[in-house]
Structure formats: structure tokens, C-alpha cells
Amino acid sequence: MSETPFIVLSAILFTIGCVGVLTRRNAIVVFMCVELMLNASNLALITFARVHGNLDGQVAAFFVMVVAAAEVVVGLAIIMTIFRTRRSASVDDASLLKY
Amino acid sequence: MIGFWLLAPVMVAAALGILFTRKAVHAALLLAVVMIGLAVMYALQDAPFLFAVQIIVYTGAILMLFLFVLMLVGVDASDSVVETIKGQRLMATVVGLLFGAVLVVGVAQVTVGAVTGLDEANAEGNVPALAQLLFSTYVFAFEATSALLITAAIGAMVLAHRERLTPKVGQAERAAQRMRDYVDHGKHLGPLPSPGVYARHNAVDTPALLPDGSAAETSVSRTLTARGTVRSAPALADDVTVLSRQIGHDGRRDGESGTTGNGRDREPGDQA
Numbered sequence: 306m307s308e309t310p311f312i313v314l315s316a317i318l319f320t321i322g323c324v325g326v327l328t329r330r331n332a333i334v335v336f337m338c339v340e341l342m343l344n345a346s347n348l349a350l351i352t353f354a355r356v357h358g359n360l361d362g363q364v365a366a367f368f369v370m371v372v373a374a375a376e377v378v379v380g381l382a383i384i385m386t387i388f389r390t391r392r393s394a395s396v397d398d399a400s401l402l403k404y
Numbered sequence: 405m406i407g408f409w410l411l412a413p414v415m416v417a418a419a420l421g422i423l424f425t426r427k428a429v430h431a432a433l434l435l436a437v438v439m440i441g442l443a444v445m446y447a448l449q450d451a452p453f454l455f456a457v458q459i460i461v462y463t464g465a466i467l468m469l470f471l472f473v474l475m476l477v478g479v480d481a482s483d484s485v486v487e488t489i490k491g492q493r494l495m496a497t498v499v500g501l502l503f504g505a506v507l508v509v510g511v512a513q514v515t516v517g518a519v520t521g522l523d524e525a526n527a528e529g530n531v532p533a534l535a536q537l538l539f540s541t542y543v544f545a546f547e548a549t550s551a552l553l554i555t556a557a558i559g560a561m562v563l564a565h566r567e568r569l570t571p572k573v574g575q576a577e578r579a580a581q582r583m584r585d586y587v588d589h590g591k592h593l594g595p596l597p598s599p600g601v602y603a604r605h606n607a608v609d610t611p612a613l614l615p616d617g618s619a620a621e622t623s624v625s626r627t628l629t630a631r632g633t634v635r636s637a638p639a640l641a642d643d644v645t646v647l648s649r650q651i652g653h654d655g656r657r658d659g660e661s662g663t664t665g666n667g668r669d670r671e672p673g674d675q676a
Contacts, residue, residue, distance in 0.1 A: 308519055311445065312511045314412050318438070320504030321419040327496035328423065333474060334431050340466065341419060341435065344442050347454075355449045358520025360530075363451050364537050370454075370461055371549050375556035377466050381473045382563035389566075394477050397488045 311352040318345035332384050332394045336377070343373050407448055415441040432470050439463045450522040453531050478627075597623040610635050 318341060325338030347366040354362025388394050418437040425431050443458040487493055525533055538546050573581075585591040597620050600612040609628050611619035624634050 308516065309512055310408060310412070311449070313508050314408075314415070314445075316507040316511050317416055317504060318419055320500055320507060321416070321423060323503060324496055324500035325423050327500065328493050331428050333428050333470065333477065334422070337422060337431055337435050337470060340462075341422065341438065344439060344462070348442055348445055351446055351449050351451050351454060353516075354451070355522050356516055356519050358522060358525055360522070360525050360533055360537055361541075363454055363530075363534060364542055366451075366454055367457065367534070367538075368542075368545060368549065370457060372552065374461060374466060375552050377469060378556045378560045379563070381469060382560040385473060385476060386563050388477050 308352050308356045312349055315345045315348040315352070318342075318348070330395050330397055332387070332396050333381075335396060336380055336384070340373060340377070343369060407444060411441045411444055428474050429471070432467060432474060435470075436463055436467050439467065450526055451530065453534055599623050605635065609633055 322338045322340075322342035322345060325341065326335050329335050329338065347369050350362040350366040350369070352362075354360060354366075384394060387399055391398055415438050418434040418441070421434040422431045422438075425434065439458065439462045443455050443463070446452075446458055447455040522530075527533075582591075582593060586593050597612050599608045600606070600610045600620075600623065602610065609624060611621070611634060612623040614620050619636065621629075628634050
């Protein structure tokens with residue numbers, strides 16, 4: 306089974322994640338799109354691990370998952386803190402540094 | 405290969421759904437679809453360990469964390485459609501389409517040679533082979549991961565911790581405050597009215613009727629009002645009229661008038 310369909314799927318998912326980060330305003334949805342991009346890159350890593358016949362790609366995907374878990378915990382805590390002080394989870398409302 | 409072609413359209417459709425749904429909860433559920441699809445993709449490619457980790461860690465832990473935070477932030481917090489930068493949405497879509505086209509075309513044209521397959525690497529099982537790599541070649545990265553996880557846990561605790569700036573308000577202070585509100589603004593002392601209890605509807609989304617026939621706004625939860633699922637009291641009355649006409653009732657209008665839940669201020673059957 307060739308590797309191209311998997312890589313193309315991974316590219317499509319990554320692109321959708323990118324567009325989501327650029328267009329959505331809700332900080333939690335933006336965060337979900339970042340997760341989508343991480344997952345898409347994981348798919349590419351695992352596909353190339355199979356193509357090259359060694360497990361280094363799978364180990365890399367495993368580390369990506371660990372980093373994503375840590376990132377989600379801290380990121381959601383930051384979103385909660387911002388929500389508590391500003392009563393909003395929109396990325397446009399946190400603009401104090403602009404002025 | 406059949407699994408791939410069955411799942412890939414579903415995953416792309418769900419991922420596109422994340423872009424277009426207004427409600428964050430729907431986006432989280434669609435993301436769960438994509439992640440379970442990805443888990444199956446991993447299983448298809450001889451990665452059973454990562455298949456399990458993807459389902460347990462991503463779909464089980466991370467998405468549940470997302471849903472928890474969504475519940476804390478409020479389900480009715482939907483996205484605003486106002487663009488802060490003019491034309492940003494259009495520009496982002498165009499850039500995204502171009503980026504996607506370039507990426508897909510570029511990737512599709514590259515060939516990396518024959519697929520080796522993982523049969524040899526997975527000869528003694530996928531998990532032992534991964535463990536062999538993790539605890540030999542990547543052992544320093546693995547140790548650094550533990551430091552990262554500790555840092556993340558402490559960071560989350562520091563961010564979630566809140567110093568108390570004002571003294572804790574106890575029951576006595578609350579009661580005194582309620583009395584003060586009553587004296588100053590005439591605010592009602594007792595609890596909020598309970599939802600309406602009718603012959604055919606007594607759920608929490610049914611507002612109680614005030615003596616003048618209007619619905620009591622405070623008798624239904626604010627969240628239900630924001631979701632737009634509150635029934636309107638006049639519609640309930642119409643409902644009963646239609647029904648009584650259907651069953652050939654002689655027009656006695658029993659049980660359609662609302663009470664504020666405790667039934668003290670209503671005597672059954674007193675309306676002709």
C-alpha cells in the first residue's frame with residue numbers, strides 16, 4: 306500500500322487546521338485547530354516510519370503526543386485565567402498590549 | 405486500503421465541520437471523530453501502540469479536558485461573526501487554499517522509493533520494539549519529557565490558583581446583604597420562582613405565569629434562555645385549546661393556567 310494517500314490526507318488536515326487557526330475567534334476552537342495540525346503531522350510521521358521500515362517515526366509521534374498533552378494542560382489553564390478576568394474566551398478581546 | 409478510503413472522506417468532512425460550526429461543543433465532538441479516524445489510520449500502518457495511545461490520551465484525556473473547559477466557560481459562548489480585520493476571513497481562506505494546493509501537489513509528486521514496511525522492525529512485537537528504542541537511543545529525550553510533564557502540572561496549578569483578595573462571604577453576611585438589598589432597592593427576599601407546573605408541561609424550560617398572564621423571566625435558567633429552548637407560556641395555552649377542541653372537550657379550560665410551582669395561589673377549576 307503506497308504512502309501517498311496518507312501523506313495527502315495529512316496535508317489536507319494540516320491545511321484545515323491552519324485555516325481554522327486563522328479564521329476562528331473562540332480561543333478554545335483555535336486551540337482545537339492547533340491540535341488538529343499536531344495530529345496531522347503525527348500521521349505523516351507514522352506513515353514515513355512505515356515507508357522507511359524503522360520505528361523512529363513512531364517514537365517521534367509518541368513524543369509529539371506527550372508534548373501536546375502538556376501543552377493542552379497549560380494552554381487551557383491560560384484560557385481559563387483569561388476568561389476569569391475578562392469574561393470572554395475570544396482571541397480578539399485580549400488586546401491590552403495593543404494600546 | 406478499503407479502511408483508508410472509507411475513513412478519509414469522513415475525517416476531512418469532520419475537519420471541515422470544525423471550521424464551519426458556530427458552537428464550540430460541536431467542534432470538540434467533530435475533533436473527536438477526526439482523532440478516532442486517525443487512530444484507525446495508525447492501526448492500518450502497523451502502529452498498534454500509538455493506536456491505543458491516540459484513543460486513550462487524545463480522545464479520552466485531551467478532548468475531555470477541552471469539554472470540561474467548555475463547560476466552565478459556558479456552552480452558550482458561541483463565536484462572534486464580526487471581523488476585527490476587514491477581509492481577514494476571505495484572505496485566510498485564499499491563503500489556506502493556496503497553501504493546501506501547494507502542499508498536496510508537492511507531496512503527491514514526490515516518491516520516496518519502495519515501501520519497506522514494518523514487518524521486520526515489529527518482528528518481536530510493536531511495544532517491545534518501541535520500548536527498546538525509547539530506553540536506548542531516545543532515553544535522554546524520554547527523561548526530558550518527565551521534566552516537561554512536571555513543569556506542565558505545576559504550571560497548570562499556578563495558573564488555576566487564585567489568591568483570595570476579599571474576605572470569604574459566609575451565610576450570615578449573605579443574609580445581611582439580602583436584607584440590605586431589600587431595604588435599599590426593594591429586591592425580593594425569598595428564592596427565585598420555580599418553573600411553571602401545568603397539566604401537560606412541567607419541565608424546567610417552562611416559565612411560570614405571573615398573575616397578569618405574562619411569563620416570569622426569573623423562573624427559568626439563564627442558560628436555557630441563551631440556548632433559545634424556553635417554551636413560551638401563551639403557546640402552551642394555545643396548545644391546550646387545540647387539544648381540547650380535538651378531543652371534543654366542552655371548552656372547560658382546566659389545568660392550563662400556570663402556577664408558580666407550589667400551587668398556593670391557584671385553586672383548580674375556578675376558571676370557567
